[in-house]
Amino acid sequence: MQRTSLYKVRLAIWGFAAVAVLTFAGAFFWRMLHPPELPAPVVTGEAAIRNAYSLTDHTGQAVTAESYAGRWQLVFFGFTYCPDICPTTLAYLASVMDTLGPQAERVVPIFITVDPARDTAEVMAEYVSAFHPRMVGLTGTEAQVAEAADNFRVWYERSEDEAAPDGYLMAHPGHIYLMRPDGRFEDVFIESDQSAGDLAEHISSLIENEERSG
């Protein structure tokens, strides 16, 4: 009886020691793989963002996220009735494209409307072309847009405001999503957080790294 319980205690201690060793080893390898001086990732929900949608582009063509595979994609959700944040961010993306020079061929800025009732393909064509010739504008049915926003974890709302045109305003996040050529999520940015030059430089180094490894 005494022997058995002692054996159990010994087993428990060894078990505990084994777990401790594994934990320390794990932590050691984790640190080796992830040096602490690297900045903490801004977004931890990477796996949650899915680059998936089925929409209509500004030329009237039906497109999916796969239509832009092979290029880095800068995805921004907004609407053409938005007087400040949207043109500011789209002008910023245009500036990023211009700064990239020849590398801009590897990048496509995509503006997805959250107000498809008013932002038809024709409206989107007129709008995006004013910012940059390579910019793509996407619209669709309410359901298609809702699905796209949901996949990007973009939350938007329609708020009734009698003073606003047609009686409503849209609230939306100002995030710019950078998606990799294989469609996976790379990073998320806000226009005011860094200059267009800095973002262009960052994307440029990503393109160079990709070319070296590929």
Next chain:
Amino acid sequence: MKHFLGAAFIAALPTLSIAEVTVTSPWARATIIANRPGAGYLSLTSDTGDRLLSVSSPVAGMVMIHAVETDGNGVSRMVHLDALDLPEGETVTLAPGDMHLMLMQLTQKLEEGTSFPLTLTFETAGEIAVEVRVLGIVATGPESAE
């Protein structure tokens, strides 16, 4: 009565300068599509403290003072301000991505290179008329014109 009070005020405080607001670099971004609202930007400095009560322009049916509030989830909402406080000696700047004048029911598209009149009404300084330059769609500030 109003003039009498003003005179009494100045007489009582002879060293205080008359309330004045300096309006710097008013500009608006060109609009692309008709019937879409535009945004105007400027800087305001009041040496005595004042409040911007209303804004009007012959090119817009209505001008609203908007601030942008961003919540913890990064969702931005435009907030309509009834008045904009101008603390004494402090420059309040309206700039892209932040506070702006929302120009609604535009009678025309705002074309780059043109300008339009804007009247600002202050609580103390009264009405100040300025001419707003329309800059290009990719302009980020008043210096973009140079």
